[in-house]
Amino acid sequence: MNFSQQLIDWYIVNKRSLPWRDTKNPYYIWLSEVILQQTRVNQGLPYYKSFVKKYPTVEDLAHAPQDQVLKLWQGLGYYSRARNLQTAAVQIIDNNSKFPDNYKDLLRLKGVGEYTAAAIASFAYGEAVAVVDGNVYRVLSRIYGVATPINIPAGVKEFKSLAGKLLDKNDPATYNQAIMEFGALQCVPKNPNCNICPFINNCVAYQENRITELPVKIKKTKVKNLFHHYLVIQTPSGKTVLSQRDTSSIWAGLFEFPYIESSGALLPQEITTNKLFRELVGGSRFRESVYNQQPIVHKLSHRKVHAYFWIIEVDEELSHSIDIIEVKTKPVHVLMERFIKEFWQKK
Ligand code: SF4
Structure with a gap:
Protein backbone atom coordinates (compact mmCIF):
# COMPACT_ATOMS: atom_id res chain seq x y z
CA MET A 1 0.00 0.00 0.00
CA LEU A 214 -2.82 -0.49 20.72
CA PRO A 215 -0.92 1.70 21.30
CA VAL A 216 0.70 0.12 24.34
CA LYS A 217 1.59 2.41 27.20
CA ILE A 218 3.31 1.17 30.33
CA LYS A 219 1.48 2.23 33.43
CA LYS A 220 3.81 4.09 35.68
CA THR A 221 3.36 3.35 39.35
CA LYS A 222 2.25 6.37 41.27
CA VAL A 223 5.10 7.81 43.27
CA LYS A 224 4.36 8.12 46.95
CA ASN A 225 5.93 11.01 48.84
CA LEU A 226 7.31 10.21 52.29
CA PHE A 227 8.44 12.85 54.74
CA HIS A 228 10.99 11.79 57.32
CA HIS A 229 12.10 14.03 60.16
CA TYR A 230 15.30 12.58 61.56
CA LEU A 231 16.10 13.48 65.15
CA VAL A 232 19.83 14.08 65.42
CA ILE A 233 20.33 14.12 69.15
CA GLN A 234 23.59 15.48 70.56
CA THR A 235 24.44 15.00 74.23
CA PRO A 236 26.96 17.14 76.15
CA SER A 237 29.62 14.41 75.80
CA GLY A 238 29.14 14.08 72.04
CA LYS A 239 26.78 11.13 71.86
CA THR A 240 23.72 10.47 69.76
CA VAL A 241 20.94 7.93 69.31
CA LEU A 242 20.69 5.55 66.38
CA SER A 243 18.13 2.93 65.51
CA GLN A 244 18.28 0.03 63.13
CA ARG A 245 15.69 -0.70 60.46
CA ASP A 246 13.92 -4.00 60.63
CA THR A 247 14.41 -6.57 57.92
CA SER A 248 11.04 -6.05 56.23
CA SER A 249 11.50 -2.39 55.37
CA ILE A 250 13.37 -0.61 52.62
CA TRP A 251 16.96 -0.15 53.69
CA ALA A 252 16.52 -3.26 55.87
CA GLY A 253 19.08 -3.60 58.63
CA LEU A 254 20.65 -0.19 58.04
CA PHE A 255 21.15 2.36 60.81
CA GLU A 256 19.57 5.75 60.99
CA PHE A 257 18.52 8.43 63.44
CA PRO A 258 15.07 7.85 64.88
CA TYR A 259 12.56 9.62 62.71
CA ILE A 260 9.04 10.98 62.73
CA GLU A 261 6.98 10.37 59.64
CA SER A 262 4.50 12.98 58.45
CA SER A 263 2.54 14.01 55.41
CA GLY A 264 4.59 17.15 54.83
CA ALA A 265 6.95 19.68 56.42
CA LEU A 266 6.59 20.14 60.20
CA LEU A 267 7.01 23.08 62.54
CA PRO A 268 9.50 22.85 65.45
CA GLN A 269 6.67 22.58 67.97
CA GLU A 270 5.22 19.66 66.06
CA ILE A 271 8.56 17.90 66.42
CA THR A 272 9.07 18.64 70.10
CA THR A 273 5.56 17.60 71.08
CA ASN A 274 5.75 14.36 69.14
CA LYS A 275 5.58 11.13 71.18
CA LEU A 276 8.82 9.73 69.81
CA PHE A 277 10.64 12.95 70.59
CA ARG A 278 9.33 12.97 74.18
CA GLU A 279 10.35 9.35 74.62
CA LEU A 280 13.87 10.02 73.41
CA VAL A 281 14.52 13.29 75.16
CA GLY A 282 12.54 12.59 78.33
CA GLY A 283 12.86 15.34 80.92
CA SER A 284 16.09 16.70 79.52
CA ARG A 285 16.22 20.33 78.46
CA PHE A 286 16.92 20.79 74.78
CA ARG A 287 17.59 23.25 72.04
CA GLU A 288 16.33 22.32 68.62
CA SER A 289 17.12 23.59 65.15
CA VAL A 290 16.47 22.23 61.71
CA TYR A 291 19.65 21.42 59.80
CA ASN A 292 18.09 21.64 56.36
CA GLN A 293 15.19 23.94 55.60
CA GLN A 294 15.01 22.26 52.21
CA PRO A 295 14.68 18.49 52.49
CA ILE A 296 17.25 16.12 51.07
CA VAL A 297 15.24 14.22 48.49
CA HIS A 298 15.89 10.69 47.44
CA LYS A 299 13.90 8.89 44.74
CA LEU A 300 13.18 5.21 44.92
CA SER A 301 11.28 3.29 42.25
CA HIS A 302 7.85 4.28 43.52
CA ARG A 303 8.65 6.36 46.56
CA LYS A 304 10.22 9.73 47.08
CA VAL A 305 11.69 10.39 50.50
CA HIS A 306 11.96 14.00 51.70
CA ALA A 307 14.33 14.04 54.64
CA TYR A 308 14.68 16.80 57.21
CA PHE A 309 17.35 16.55 59.88
CA TRP A 310 16.57 18.16 63.22
CA ILE A 311 19.51 18.88 65.49
CA ILE A 312 18.48 18.40 69.10
CA GLU A 313 21.04 19.45 71.68
CA VAL A 314 20.13 18.03 75.08
CA ASP A 315 21.71 18.98 78.39
CA GLU A 316 21.82 15.48 79.87
CA GLU A 317 23.32 12.16 78.86
CA LEU A 318 20.77 9.69 77.52
CA SER A 319 20.61 5.93 77.80
CA HIS A 320 21.13 3.93 74.58
CA SER A 321 23.25 6.67 73.12
CA ILE A 322 26.45 5.98 71.24
CA ASP A 323 29.49 8.02 70.42
CA ILE A 324 28.99 10.20 67.39
CA ILE A 325 32.28 8.88 66.01
CA GLU A 326 30.73 5.39 66.01
CA VAL A 327 27.94 6.50 63.73
CA LYS A 328 30.45 6.77 60.94
CA THR A 329 31.30 3.08 61.26
CA LYS A 330 27.69 1.88 60.96
CA PRO A 331 26.06 0.90 57.67
CA VAL A 332 23.65 3.68 56.81
CA HIS A 333 21.36 4.48 53.90
CA VAL A 334 21.95 7.17 51.34
CA LEU A 335 20.11 9.98 53.15
CA MET A 336 22.09 9.37 56.32
CA GLU A 337 25.27 9.16 54.32
CA ARG A 338 24.59 12.53 52.73
CA PHE A 339 23.79 14.14 56.04
CA ILE A 340 26.85 12.70 57.80
CA LYS A 341 29.10 13.80 54.98
CA GLU A 342 27.74 17.31 54.91
CA PHE A 343 27.27 17.85 58.61
CA TRP A 344 29.80 15.85 60.60
CA GLN A 345 32.66 15.22 58.27
CA LYS A 346 33.07 18.91 57.62
CA LYS A 347 33.70 19.39 61.30
S1 SF4 B 1 -7.98 0.93 13.84
FE1 SF4 B 1 -7.71 2.93 12.97
S2 SF4 B 1 -6.45 2.62 11.16
FE2 SF4 B 1 -7.24 0.63 11.79
S3 SF4 B 1 -9.03 0.33 10.57
FE3 SF4 B 1 -9.69 1.22 12.47
S4 SF4 B 1 -9.72 3.42 12.11
FE4 SF4 B 1 -8.57 2.48 10.50
Whole structure:
Protein backbone atom coordinates (compact mmCIF):
# COMPACT_ATOMS: atom_id res chain seq x y z
CA MET A 1 0.00 0.00 0.00
CA ASN A 2 1.20 3.51 -0.61
CA PHE A 3 0.53 4.69 2.91
CA SER A 4 1.31 8.35 2.50
CA GLN A 5 -0.72 8.76 -0.68
CA GLN A 6 -3.75 7.05 0.83
CA LEU A 7 -3.43 9.19 3.90
CA ILE A 8 -3.18 12.42 1.95
CA ASP A 9 -6.17 11.40 -0.20
CA TRP A 10 -8.18 10.88 2.94
CA TYR A 11 -7.02 14.23 4.33
CA ILE A 12 -7.99 16.22 1.26
CA VAL A 13 -11.56 14.99 1.58
CA ASN A 14 -11.92 15.07 5.37
CA LYS A 15 -9.76 17.88 6.75
CA ARG A 16 -11.18 20.62 8.91
CA SER A 17 -10.69 24.17 7.82
CA LEU A 18 -8.51 25.80 10.48
CA PRO A 19 -6.85 29.23 10.32
CA TRP A 20 -3.33 27.97 11.05
CA ARG A 21 -3.57 25.62 8.08
CA ASP A 22 -3.93 28.55 5.70
CA THR A 23 -0.67 30.16 6.65
CA LYS A 24 3.03 29.56 6.29
CA ASN A 25 3.80 32.10 8.98
CA PRO A 26 5.99 30.18 11.45
CA TYR A 27 4.94 32.43 14.33
CA TYR A 28 1.24 31.66 13.84
CA ILE A 29 1.95 27.97 13.39
CA TRP A 30 4.02 27.96 16.56
CA LEU A 31 1.25 29.73 18.51
CA SER A 32 -1.32 27.23 17.32
CA GLU A 33 0.85 24.25 18.20
CA VAL A 34 1.59 25.48 21.71
CA ILE A 35 -2.09 26.22 22.34
CA LEU A 36 -3.17 22.87 20.93
CA GLN A 37 -0.84 21.06 23.30
CA GLN A 38 -3.06 22.42 26.03
CA THR A 39 -6.51 21.86 24.63
CA ARG A 40 -8.69 20.55 21.84
CA VAL A 41 -9.15 22.41 18.59
CA ASN A 42 -12.58 23.84 19.46
CA GLN A 43 -11.43 25.26 22.77
CA GLY A 44 -8.05 26.36 21.41
CA LEU A 45 -9.41 28.29 18.45
CA PRO A 46 -10.61 31.38 20.40
CA TYR A 47 -7.25 31.54 22.21
CA TYR A 48 -5.39 31.35 18.94
CA LYS A 49 -7.51 34.16 17.49
CA SER A 50 -7.01 36.33 20.60
CA PHE A 51 -3.24 35.89 20.52
CA VAL A 52 -2.98 36.64 16.83
CA LYS A 53 -5.18 39.71 17.24
CA LYS A 54 -3.40 41.06 20.31
CA TYR A 55 0.13 40.14 19.22
CA PRO A 56 0.12 39.99 15.43
CA THR A 57 3.91 39.67 15.27
CA VAL A 58 6.52 37.89 17.31
CA GLU A 59 7.87 41.33 18.26
CA ASP A 60 4.50 42.27 19.74
CA LEU A 61 4.55 39.14 21.87
CA ALA A 62 8.13 39.71 22.97
CA HIS A 63 7.41 43.26 24.09
CA ALA A 64 4.09 42.57 25.81
CA PRO A 65 3.84 42.80 29.61
CA GLN A 66 4.04 39.29 30.98
CA ASP A 67 0.90 39.72 33.09
CA GLN A 68 -1.04 40.54 29.97
CA VAL A 69 0.21 37.43 28.18
CA LEU A 70 -0.67 35.27 31.16
CA LYS A 71 -4.11 36.83 31.34
CA LEU A 72 -4.74 36.00 27.71
CA TRP A 73 -3.54 32.46 28.41
CA GLN A 74 -5.86 32.13 31.41
CA GLY A 75 -7.92 28.96 31.32
CA LEU A 76 -5.40 26.95 29.35
CA GLY A 77 -3.35 25.91 32.39
CA TYR A 78 0.40 25.19 32.44
CA TYR A 79 1.36 28.85 32.62
CA SER A 80 4.99 27.92 32.12
CA ARG A 81 4.10 27.30 28.46
CA ALA A 82 2.91 30.91 28.10
CA ARG A 83 6.06 32.18 29.83
CA ASN A 84 8.24 30.00 27.58
CA LEU A 85 6.40 31.32 24.56
CA GLN A 86 7.29 34.85 25.50
CA THR A 87 10.87 33.97 26.45
CA ALA A 88 11.31 32.33 23.06
CA ALA A 89 9.82 35.39 21.37
CA VAL A 90 12.48 37.49 23.10
CA GLN A 91 15.15 35.00 21.94
CA ILE A 92 13.95 35.56 18.37
CA ILE A 93 14.04 39.34 18.74
CA ASP A 94 17.53 39.12 20.18
CA ASN A 95 18.52 37.19 17.08
CA ASN A 96 17.71 40.15 14.81
CA SER A 97 14.06 39.10 14.70
CA LYS A 98 15.00 36.15 12.53
CA PHE A 99 12.57 33.33 13.15
CA PRO A 100 14.52 30.04 13.10
CA ASP A 101 13.87 28.39 9.74
CA ASN A 102 14.89 24.81 10.35
CA TYR A 103 14.23 21.97 12.79
CA LYS A 104 17.60 22.14 14.52
CA ASP A 105 17.46 25.87 15.19
CA LEU A 106 13.83 25.74 16.28
CA LEU A 107 14.80 23.29 19.01
CA ARG A 108 16.96 26.03 20.55
CA LEU A 109 13.90 28.08 21.40
CA LYS A 110 12.75 27.90 24.97
CA GLY A 111 9.96 25.38 25.39
CA VAL A 112 10.12 24.08 21.82
CA GLY A 113 10.46 20.31 21.83
CA GLU A 114 10.87 17.82 19.01
CA TYR A 115 7.18 17.67 18.16
CA THR A 116 6.70 21.45 17.92
CA ALA A 117 9.96 21.93 16.03
CA ALA A 118 8.95 19.25 13.51
CA ALA A 119 5.51 20.80 13.09
CA ILE A 120 6.84 24.32 12.46
CA ALA A 121 9.71 23.14 10.27
CA SER A 122 7.48 21.05 8.04
CA PHE A 123 4.37 23.27 7.92
CA ALA A 124 6.17 26.58 7.46
CA TYR A 125 9.31 25.60 5.58
CA GLY A 126 8.52 22.22 4.04
CA GLU A 127 11.41 20.54 5.86
CA ALA A 128 11.18 16.76 5.72
CA VAL A 129 10.84 15.93 9.41
CA ALA A 130 8.07 13.72 10.70
CA VAL A 131 5.88 14.81 13.58
CA VAL A 132 5.28 12.24 16.28
CA ASP A 133 2.52 13.09 18.72
CA GLY A 134 -0.15 11.04 20.47
CA ASN A 135 -2.21 10.79 17.28
CA VAL A 136 0.75 9.55 15.29
CA TYR A 137 1.64 6.90 17.88
CA ARG A 138 -1.92 5.60 17.79
CA VAL A 139 -2.27 5.52 14.02
CA LEU A 140 1.07 3.85 13.39
CA SER A 141 0.84 1.34 16.21
CA ARG A 142 -2.57 0.19 14.97
CA ILE A 143 -1.97 0.12 11.25
CA TYR A 144 1.46 -1.54 11.57
CA GLY A 145 0.67 -3.57 14.68
CA VAL A 146 3.58 -2.13 16.69
CA ALA A 147 3.21 -3.16 20.32
CA THR A 148 6.38 -1.59 21.69
CA PRO A 149 5.31 0.74 24.52
CA ILE A 150 5.20 4.33 23.37
CA ASN A 151 6.49 5.69 26.68
CA ILE A 152 9.82 3.90 26.85
CA PRO A 153 12.96 5.07 24.99
CA ALA A 154 12.97 2.01 22.69
CA GLY A 155 9.36 2.72 21.71
CA VAL A 156 9.99 6.40 21.06
CA LYS A 157 12.94 5.45 18.86
CA GLU A 158 11.02 2.81 16.94
CA PHE A 159 8.05 5.06 16.23
CA LYS A 160 10.27 7.97 15.24
CA SER A 161 12.10 5.76 12.81
CA LEU A 162 8.88 4.36 11.32
CA ALA A 163 7.36 7.85 11.07
CA GLY A 164 10.50 9.08 9.33
CA LYS A 165 10.36 6.24 6.77
CA LEU A 166 6.69 6.80 5.99
CA LEU A 167 6.97 10.57 5.65
CA ASP A 168 6.20 11.93 2.21
CA LYS A 169 9.47 13.73 1.52
CA ASN A 170 7.93 15.66 -1.38
CA ASP A 171 5.13 17.11 0.72
CA PRO A 172 5.98 16.73 4.41
CA ALA A 173 3.63 19.55 5.41
CA THR A 174 0.51 17.92 4.01
CA TYR A 175 1.60 14.47 5.13
CA ASN A 176 2.20 15.60 8.74
CA GLN A 177 -1.10 17.46 8.84
CA ALA A 178 -2.81 14.43 7.36
CA ILE A 179 -1.56 11.87 9.86
CA MET A 180 -2.43 14.11 12.81
CA GLU A 181 -5.87 14.83 11.43
CA PHE A 182 -6.41 11.14 10.72
CA GLY A 183 -5.64 10.36 14.36
CA ALA A 184 -7.86 13.19 15.58
CA LEU A 185 -10.89 12.39 13.39
CA GLN A 186 -10.76 8.82 12.13
CA CYS A 187 -8.47 6.57 14.17
CA VAL A 188 -9.69 7.95 17.48
CA PRO A 189 -8.74 6.41 20.83
CA LYS A 190 -12.10 4.77 21.54
CA ASN A 191 -14.40 3.03 19.09
CA PRO A 192 -12.99 4.23 15.78
CA ASN A 193 -15.40 3.73 12.92
CA CYS A 194 -13.22 1.26 11.04
CA ASN A 195 -15.92 0.51 8.49
CA ILE A 196 -15.27 3.81 6.75
CA CYS A 197 -11.47 3.67 7.12
CA PRO A 198 -9.32 3.52 3.99
CA PHE A 199 -6.83 1.26 5.76
CA ILE A 200 -9.32 -1.36 6.90
CA ASN A 201 -7.77 -4.08 4.73
CA ASN A 202 -4.20 -3.37 5.82
CA CYS A 203 -4.63 -2.34 9.41
CA VAL A 204 -3.04 -4.99 11.64
CA ALA A 205 -5.01 -3.89 14.70
CA TYR A 206 -8.30 -4.24 12.83
CA GLN A 207 -7.41 -7.50 11.16
CA GLU A 208 -6.19 -9.06 14.41
CA ASN A 209 -8.84 -7.48 16.61
CA ARG A 210 -6.25 -5.59 18.70
CA ILE A 211 -7.60 -2.05 18.41
CA THR A 212 -8.19 -1.62 22.12
CA GLU A 213 -4.69 -2.95 22.92
CA LEU A 214 -2.82 -0.49 20.72
CA PRO A 215 -0.92 1.70 21.30
CA VAL A 216 0.70 0.12 24.34
CA LYS A 217 1.59 2.41 27.20
CA ILE A 218 3.31 1.17 30.33
CA LYS A 219 1.48 2.23 33.43
CA LYS A 220 3.81 4.09 35.68
CA THR A 221 3.36 3.35 39.35
CA LYS A 222 2.25 6.37 41.27
CA VAL A 223 5.10 7.81 43.27
CA LYS A 224 4.36 8.12 46.95
CA ASN A 225 5.93 11.01 48.84
CA LEU A 226 7.31 10.21 52.29
CA PHE A 227 8.44 12.85 54.74
CA HIS A 228 10.99 11.79 57.32
CA HIS A 229 12.10 14.03 60.16
CA TYR A 230 15.30 12.58 61.56
CA LEU A 231 16.10 13.48 65.15
CA VAL A 232 19.83 14.08 65.42
CA ILE A 233 20.33 14.12 69.15
CA GLN A 234 23.59 15.48 70.56
CA THR A 235 24.44 15.00 74.23
CA PRO A 236 26.96 17.14 76.15
CA SER A 237 29.62 14.41 75.80
CA GLY A 238 29.14 14.08 72.04
CA LYS A 239 26.78 11.13 71.86
CA THR A 240 23.72 10.47 69.76
CA VAL A 241 20.94 7.93 69.31
CA LEU A 242 20.69 5.55 66.38
CA SER A 243 18.13 2.93 65.51
CA GLN A 244 18.28 0.03 63.13
CA ARG A 245 15.69 -0.70 60.46
CA ASP A 246 13.92 -4.00 60.63
CA THR A 247 14.41 -6.57 57.92
CA SER A 248 11.04 -6.05 56.23
CA SER A 249 11.50 -2.39 55.37
CA ILE A 250 13.37 -0.61 52.62
CA TRP A 251 16.96 -0.15 53.69
CA ALA A 252 16.52 -3.26 55.87
CA GLY A 253 19.08 -3.60 58.63
CA LEU A 254 20.65 -0.19 58.04
CA PHE A 255 21.15 2.36 60.81
CA GLU A 256 19.57 5.75 60.99
CA PHE A 257 18.52 8.43 63.44
CA PRO A 258 15.07 7.85 64.88
CA TYR A 259 12.56 9.62 62.71
CA ILE A 260 9.04 10.98 62.73
CA GLU A 261 6.98 10.37 59.64
CA SER A 262 4.50 12.98 58.45
CA SER A 263 2.54 14.01 55.41
CA GLY A 264 4.59 17.15 54.83
CA ALA A 265 6.95 19.68 56.42
CA LEU A 266 6.59 20.14 60.20
CA LEU A 267 7.01 23.08 62.54
CA PRO A 268 9.50 22.85 65.45
CA GLN A 269 6.67 22.58 67.97
CA GLU A 270 5.22 19.66 66.06
CA ILE A 271 8.56 17.90 66.42
CA THR A 272 9.07 18.64 70.10
CA THR A 273 5.56 17.60 71.08
CA ASN A 274 5.75 14.36 69.14
CA LYS A 275 5.58 11.13 71.18
CA LEU A 276 8.82 9.73 69.81
CA PHE A 277 10.64 12.95 70.59
CA ARG A 278 9.33 12.97 74.18
CA GLU A 279 10.35 9.35 74.62
CA LEU A 280 13.87 10.02 73.41
CA VAL A 281 14.52 13.29 75.16
CA GLY A 282 12.54 12.59 78.33
CA GLY A 283 12.86 15.34 80.92
CA SER A 284 16.09 16.70 79.52
CA ARG A 285 16.22 20.33 78.46
CA PHE A 286 16.92 20.79 74.78
CA ARG A 287 17.59 23.25 72.04
CA GLU A 288 16.33 22.32 68.62
CA SER A 289 17.12 23.59 65.15
CA VAL A 290 16.47 22.23 61.71
CA TYR A 291 19.65 21.42 59.80
CA ASN A 292 18.09 21.64 56.36
CA GLN A 293 15.19 23.94 55.60
CA GLN A 294 15.01 22.26 52.21
CA PRO A 295 14.68 18.49 52.49
CA ILE A 296 17.25 16.12 51.07
CA VAL A 297 15.24 14.22 48.49
CA HIS A 298 15.89 10.69 47.44
CA LYS A 299 13.90 8.89 44.74
CA LEU A 300 13.18 5.21 44.92
CA SER A 301 11.28 3.29 42.25
CA HIS A 302 7.85 4.28 43.52
CA ARG A 303 8.65 6.36 46.56
CA LYS A 304 10.22 9.73 47.08
CA VAL A 305 11.69 10.39 50.50
CA HIS A 306 11.96 14.00 51.70
CA ALA A 307 14.33 14.04 54.64
CA TYR A 308 14.68 16.80 57.21
CA PHE A 309 17.35 16.55 59.88
CA TRP A 310 16.57 18.16 63.22
CA ILE A 311 19.51 18.88 65.49
CA ILE A 312 18.48 18.40 69.10
CA GLU A 313 21.04 19.45 71.68
CA VAL A 314 20.13 18.03 75.08
CA ASP A 315 21.71 18.98 78.39
CA GLU A 316 21.82 15.48 79.87
CA GLU A 317 23.32 12.16 78.86
CA LEU A 318 20.77 9.69 77.52
CA SER A 319 20.61 5.93 77.80
CA HIS A 320 21.13 3.93 74.58
CA SER A 321 23.25 6.67 73.12
CA ILE A 322 26.45 5.98 71.24
CA ASP A 323 29.49 8.02 70.42
CA ILE A 324 28.99 10.20 67.39
CA ILE A 325 32.28 8.88 66.01
CA GLU A 326 30.73 5.39 66.01
CA VAL A 327 27.94 6.50 63.73
CA LYS A 328 30.45 6.77 60.94
CA THR A 329 31.30 3.08 61.26
CA LYS A 330 27.69 1.88 60.96
CA PRO A 331 26.06 0.90 57.67
CA VAL A 332 23.65 3.68 56.81
CA HIS A 333 21.36 4.48 53.90
CA VAL A 334 21.95 7.17 51.34
CA LEU A 335 20.11 9.98 53.15
CA MET A 336 22.09 9.37 56.32
CA GLU A 337 25.27 9.16 54.32
CA ARG A 338 24.59 12.53 52.73
CA PHE A 339 23.79 14.14 56.04
CA ILE A 340 26.85 12.70 57.80
CA LYS A 341 29.10 13.80 54.98
CA GLU A 342 27.74 17.31 54.91
CA PHE A 343 27.27 17.85 58.61
CA TRP A 344 29.80 15.85 60.60
CA GLN A 345 32.66 15.22 58.27
CA LYS A 346 33.07 18.91 57.62
CA LYS A 347 33.70 19.39 61.30
S1 SF4 B 1 -9.03 0.33 10.57
FE1 SF4 B 1 -9.69 1.22 12.47
S2 SF4 B 1 -7.98 0.93 13.84
FE2 SF4 B 1 -7.24 0.63 11.79
S3 SF4 B 1 -6.45 2.62 11.16
FE3 SF4 B 1 -8.57 2.48 10.50
S4 SF4 B 1 -9.72 3.42 12.11
FE4 SF4 B 1 -7.71 2.93 12.97
